[in-house]
Amino acid sequence: MTTATAAAAAPKTMKRVAAARFFAPLLKLRNGDFSAAVERVRQLPEIFYCRLGPRRVVYINDAALMEALLVKNHKHYHKDSGYDALRRVLGNGLLTSEDAFHLRQRRMIQPAFHKKRVDNYAACMVDYAERMARGWQDGSRLDIHHEMMNVTLSIIGKTMFNAEVGAEAARVSEALETVLRYSERYVINAVGNFFDMLPIESTRSVHHALATLDTEMYRIIDEHRASGKDTGDLLSMLLQAQYEDDGTGMSNEQLRDECITLFLAGHETTAIALSWTWYLLSQHPEIEARLHEELDAVLQGRSATAEDVERLAFTRRVFTESMRLYPPAFGFGRQAIRDNSLEGYAIRKGDNMVASPYMMQRLPQYFEQPDTFDPDRWLPERSAQLPKFAYFPFGGGVRKCVGEAFAWMEGILLVATVAQHWKMRLAPDARIAFDPKVTLRPRYGMPMFVEKR
Ligand code: HEM
Numbered sequence: 356m357t358t359a360t361a362a363a364a365a366p367k368t369m370k371r372v373a374a375a376r377f378f379a380p381l382l383k384l385r386n387g388d389f390s391a392a393v394e395r396v397r398q399l400p401e402i403f404y405c406r407l408g409p410r411r412v413v414y415i416n417d418a419a420l421m422e423a424l425l426v427k428n429h430k431h432y433h434k435d436s437g438y439d440a441l442r443r444v445l446g447n448g449l450l451t452s453e454d455a456f457h458l459r460q461r462r463m464i465q466p467a468f469h470k471k472r473v474d475n476y477a478a479c480m481v482d483y484a485e486r487m488a489r490g491w492q493d494g495s496r497l498d499i500h501h502e503m504m505n506v507t508l509s510i511i512g513k514t515m516f517n518a519e520v521g522a523e524a525a526r527v528s529e530a531l532e533t534v535l536r537y538s539e540r541y542v543i544n545a546v547g548n549f550f551d552m553l554p555i556e557s558t559r560s561v562h563h564a565l566a567t568l569d570t571e572m573y574r575i576i577d578e579h580r581a582s583g584k585d586t587g588d589l590l591s592m593l594l595q596a597q598y599e600d601d602g603t604g605m606s607n608e609q610l611r612d613e614c615i616t617l618f619l620a621g622h623e624t625t626a627i628a629l630s631w632t633w634y635l636l637s638q639h640p641e642i643e644a645r646l647h648e649e650l651d652a653v654l655q656g657r658s659a660t661a662e663d664v665e666r667l668a669f670t671r672r673v674f675t676e677s678m679r680l681y682p683p684a685f686g687f688g689r690q691a692i693r694d695n696s697l698e699g700y701a702i703r704k705g706d707n708m709v710a711s712p713y714m715m716q717r718l719p720q721y722f723e724q725p726d727t728f729d730p731d732r733w734l735p736e737r738s739a740q741l742p743k744f745a746y747f748p749f750g751g752g753v754r755k756c757v758g759e760a761f762a763w764m765e766g767i768l769l770v771a772t773v774a775q776h777w778k779m780r781l782a783p784d785a786r787i788a789f790d791p792k793v794t795l796r797p798r799y800g801m802p803m804f805v806e807k808r
Contacts, residue, residue: 367699369413374405377414387788387798389713396714402700413702414709418742421715423698424689424708425744425751431695434754435688435707441793444534444565447609448616449757458753462599464613465757467592473760475587476514477661480765483509484772485658493807496782498800499633503626503769510765511622515614516575517588527571531619533564572611580607590614617758624683625762627794628748629769630801631681632674635728636774637781637803642730643774646673647808650775659771664764667771672730674766675746679716680728682748685795686711712748713795721745779803 377399380391401417415421424432433453442451449460466472487506491497508528575590585591593613597604605613636643649669659667689708696702717725721741722732732738749756756762781787782802790798 365699366696366701369700370400370403372399372403372405374407377403377405384789384791387790389789389791393714393717396711397718402697404706410705410707411703412707412709414711416714416718418715418721418744420698420700421710421744421747422742422751424710425747425754428695428697429752429754431691431693431702432689432708433692435690437688437793445616445619446612448612450616450620459598459600460609460613461753461757463596463605464593466596467589468757468760470760472592473764474661476510476761477659477664477764477768479513480510480768481658481660481772483513484769488773488777491777491805494804496802496804499779499803499805500626500630500797500801503629503633504623506769507622507626507629507765511618513588514761515589515618515621516579517586517590527568527618530564530567530571531615533561534568568615569611572614573607576607576610576614589617620756621758621761623794623796625765625769627683627796628674628678628681628762628766630797631795632677632766632770633779633803634781634787634797634801635677635680636673637779639728642673642728643778645669646770646774650771654771654775656775659768659775661764663771664767667767669730670767670771670774671763672733674763674770675733676728676730678748679722679746680726681795682712682716683794684748684750685713685789685791687750710747710750712746715744716746716748718745776808778806778808780806 377395380395383389383391396414396416399414399416402413402415402420404411404413406412415424434451438451445451447456449457449464452460483506487502512527576594579586579590579594585595590610593605593610595604636646646669649667653663653666664671687710689710691702691704691706691708693704694702702708716722719725722745744751749759749762780803782804785802786799787801788798790796
C-alpha cells in the first residue's frame with residue numbers, strides 16, 4: 356500500500372450533530388426559505404451525521420468528500436428512498452435503475468447526448484424560443500416560469516419524438532404533471548403507498564394520468580418502429596441503438612421507461628434554471644446590460660446558432676452563475692449498500708447520504724461573497740483553482756446528468772434568443788420563494804413584465 360492510500364484510509368471521527376440543531380433550520384425549507392439552513396450548514400464540519408430514529412443521515416459539506424461519494428466510492432451506494440416514488444412512475448429508466456442494468460442502459464443511451472448530436476437540436480431550440488417570444492406583447496405581464504416550462508416542453512417533445520406541440524403533447528404534459536405531483540407526494544410523504552389503496556380523487560386521477568402516459572408513449576414508440584425511418588430525433592436513435600454485449604435493441608417497455616425519464620428529466624430542470632436566470636438579471640441591471648452588449652455584438656440581430664454557443668462567453672457565465680445560486684436539482688441522496696470508508700470516515704450500510712449543490716455552492720471557502728450574483732467569478736483565471744465538486748449542478752460520476760450538454764446548449768441559446776430582443780421586469784407584487792420538493796421551482800411562479808428592447 357502506498358503512503359497516499361494509507362493516509363486516505365486512516366480512520367477519522369465523524370461528528371454527530373443533534374438532529375434538532377441540523378433539522379430545525381431545514382424546516383424553513385418547506386416555506387421556501389433556505390437562508391437559515393445555509394447559515395447553519397456553513398458552521399458545521401466537512402462531514403457530520405444526525406440520527407433519525409435508527410437511521411443515520413450523513414451530510415457532506417466538502418467538495419473532496421462529495422467527489423469521493425459520487426465518483427470514487429460510487430459502487431457502495433444506491434440512490435436513496437427519495438427515488439422510490441419516481442421509480443413507480445419512471446419504471447427502470449436511467450434515473451432510477453442501478454448497478455449493471457443502469458450501466459448497460461447508460462452505455463446505450465449516452466451517445467445520443469454527445470455534443471455533436473446535441474448541436475443538431477440547436478435550430479429547434481432557437482425556433483421554439485422565437486415562436487414563444489413572437490406571442491408576447493410589449494409591456495404585458497406573464498408568468499415567465501410558465502413560459503419557460505412550455506417552451507422547454509415543446510423542445511423536448513420535438514427533439515425526443517419529433518412531436519409538434521398540439522393536443523397530443525398537451526395530453527402527455529398534463530398526464531406528466533399529475534404524475535409528477537404524485538411522485539412528489541411520495542417523496543414528501545413516507546406513507547405514500549397508503550394513498551394508493553384509497554379510492555380518493557387524487558389517486559384516481561393519478562391512475563388515469565399514468566394510463567394516458569403509457570398509451571401515448573406506446574403509440575409514439577409503435578409509430579416510430581413501424582416507420583423504420585431515422586427522423587433525427589432521440590427516439591429514432593434509441594430505436595436503432597444496440598447493446599454492446601449481444602447486439603439486441605431495447606424492448607418497448609424499456610423504451611417507455613427511458614422516454615418518460617428523459618421527457619421528465621429533460622424539461623423542468625432547464626425551465627427552472629432559466630426562470631431563476633431571468634429573475635437574477637431583472638435584479639442586476641448592470642449585468643443585464645453587459646449581457647445585451649455581448650448579444651448585440653455577437654449576433655448582430657440574427658438568430659443564434661450552435662456555433663454561437665462558444666462565442667457567447669458572458670451569456671455562459673451568467674447561466675453558470677445562475678445555476679450556482681439556484682441549482683434546479685438542489686439536493687439529492689444516496690444510501691450506502693455496504694459499510695465503506697469515505698476518505699477515512701466510516702460509513703455504515705443503510706446510512707443516508709445527503710448531497711446538496713445548493714448548500715455546497717454557497718460555501719464561503721469556495722466562493723467569495725457566496726450570496727452575490729457575480730458571473731465573472733467564472734472567468735477562467737478566477738475559477739481555475741476551484742475544487743471539482745464545489746460546483747456540481749449536474750451531479751457527478753456514473754450518475755452524472757446524461758443531458759448536461761443538452762441543457763447547456765438549451766439554456767445558453769434560450770437566454771440569448773430571448774434577451775436579444777426582450778427585457779424582463781419583476782412584477783412589484785411578485786412573491787419569490789422556492790417550492791423545494793424535488794426541484795427548485797419558484798413557488799408562486801415568476802410574474803414579470805416583458806419589455807421590447
Ligand atoms: C439545467 C438542467 C438540468 C439539471 C440541473 C440536471 C440535473 C441533474 C442531476 C443533478 C442529476 C443527477 C441526480 C443524482 O445523481 O441523483 C441528473 C441526472 C439525469 N438527468 Fe439531468 N439535469 C438537467 C437537464 C437534463 C436534460 C435536458 C436531460 C435529458 C434530455 C436530463 C436527463 C437526466 C437523466 C436521464 C439523468 C439520470 C442519469 C443517470 O443516472 O445515468 N437532465 N440531472
